[in-house]
Amino acid sequence: MKTAATALTFRDATDADVDELVALIESAYRGDASRAGWTTEADILAGQRTDPQGVLEVIESPGSRLLAVERDGRIVACCQLEHRGGHAYFGMFAVSPALQGGGLGKLIIAEAERQAREAWGVTEMHMTVISVREDLIAWYERRGYRRTGRMTPFPYGDERFGVPQRDDLQFELLVKRLG
Numbered sequence: 769m770k771t772a773a774t775a776l777t778f779r780d781a782t783d784a785d786v787d788e789l790v791a792l793i794e795s796a797y798r799g800d801a802s803r804a805g806w807t808t809e810a811d812i813l814a815g816q817r818t819d820p821q822g823v824l825e826v827i828e829s830p831g832s833r834l835l836a837v838e839r840d841g842r843i844v845a846c847c848q849l850e851h852r853g854g855h856a857y858f859g860m861f862a863v864s865p866a867l868q869g870g871g872l873g874k875l876i877i878a879e880a881e882r883q884a885r886e887a888w889g890v891t892e893m894h895m896t897v898i899s900v901r902e903d904l905i906a907w908y909e910r911r912g913y914r915r916t917g918r919m920t921p922f923p924y925g926d927e928r929f930g931v932p933q934r935d936d937l938q939f940e941l942l943v944k945r946l947g
Contacts, residue, residue, distance in 0.1 A: 805865030813930035
């Protein structure tokens with residue numbers, strides 16, 4: 769789908785996109801490059817955010833889609849949508865740090881919600897966010913997501929999810945009713 773106002777193309781990611789997607793996700797969350805945007809986790813997590821196997825699993829998983837968002841033939845953002853019964857799960861959301869803060873994220877999450885409603889008829893979108901990410905949670909709240917207070921532990925010791933720089937990390941479930 770192309771949107772005239774933004775010249776974005778939304779499409780399902782393929783195996784051929786894995787390396788580009790891993791680089792995008794890493795650049796948005798980890799290391800010095802991530803500091804160009806506001807979604808960095810560099811101060812709370814070191815190491816990797818994802819790897820080729822993790823991205824490929826999302827692409828190939830039944831009931832799951834990894835949307836690649838292109839501008840001028842280059843992937844500039846992505847997000848995971850997974851059908852989980854009456855709701856969809858939203859994850860692996862990344863926007864190129866150079867493009868953050870310009871409204872692109874708002875457009876992408878709105879399109880993801882629309883696609884989840886249309887494709888699966890779901891009435892809610894769920895996501896988990898590291899609970900200490902107050903600025904990010906506030907951004908999602910402005911998009912209509914609400915905090916549930918339901919926490920799940922951070923996978924300490926599993927470096928596939930990063931190397932924690934503090935000992936109080938956990939994930940909070942955020943939920944939005946889709947109308």
